[in-house]
Amino acid sequence: MTSLMHQLAIAKQQRQAQRQQLWQKWQEQRQQRQAQRQAQADHLRQTLAESQQKRLRADQNRQIVANLQEQSRTQQAVARSTAVSAQLTNYQQERFTEATAHDRQRENERAHRAVLVSQQLQQQKQQRMSAGLSHRQKRQQQRRQRHENVAHSLRKVRLHRHSRAQQANLLRSSQRLQRHGQTLQALTQLRQARWQFSQNLAQQLHHFRADLSQRVGGVPRKKSVTAPTPVPVKPPVRPQSIPTTPEQFINDYVRRLGGNVSLTDIINDRDRVRDLLAKGANQLKVDPSEILNALLRLASQTT
Helix, strand or coil: CHHHHHHHHHHHHHHHHHHHHHHHHHHHHHHHHHHHHHHHHHHHHHHHHHHHHHHHHHHHHHHHHHHHHHHHHHHHHHHHHHHHHHHHHHHHHHHHHHHHHHHHHHHHHHHHHHHHHHHHHHHHHHHHHHHHHHHHHHHHHHHHHHHHHHHHHHHHHHHHHHHHHHHHHHHHHHHHHHHHHHHHHHHHHHHHHHHHHHHHHHHHHHHHHHHHHHHHCCCCCCCCCCCCCCCCCCCCCCCCCCCCCHHHHHHHHHHHHCCCCCHHHHHHCHHHHHHHHHHHHHHHCCCHHHHHHHHHHHHHHHC
16 A cells, blocks of 8 residues: 555656656747747848838839829820810811801702702692592592482382382282171171071971971960070171271270370380381381381370
């Protein structure tokens, strides 16, 4: 144990001696580094002083050269300004001369253009007048041609409507005659049927009386035999008059509607107007505009 403590103490003394040696060595290296830094700084200051002196001498030389160059440039600028001033004076004189010549040339050209424009305007005016006259004549001719075409078309339409109206009148007349003939035929057939029915009744009555006389003999009859009552025959239905004009058709249409419907109510009802025009055009074979004009005319008369 004592030897171990002794060894530890020796080792501790050795570590302290080593630490002391390292400290001394570090101090020596530090002093050497400081001396080196000081030498480098002194050398750097000397180098900077020398370079500063060189820069000052170079700056002085550059300033001298710059002054000489500035003087040379000033002299050159003065010489150039003198030359430019002379050139500008010559150039201004030349421009003034050229401007005067150009002005005289422009005046001459302007006068020449004015004469040409006046001549062209006169020619264009004459051309427009002649063209306007020809266009006016052409328009008048076209207007006359259109009037003639329209008049011809209107004549054709009137003739077509007149022919359609005549055809419709003929058709209505034939239909009326046909219905009249059918009515006469029905009345004749009814009259013949009634006559045949009365003949049959008379014959049956005769046979009945003969048979009754044979059965009864001479016995007086207490009751008189009544003849069978004839079957009443309804008179033929008179056909309604068919309207032939738009006014008659409109009055008949209003009458068929019944109620308190007036012409104003029909005009205000678009569906009824459309139905009236369609039925009237179909039945009367006329243009719907005629029925519409008749409706408006009747409405204005009633109001």
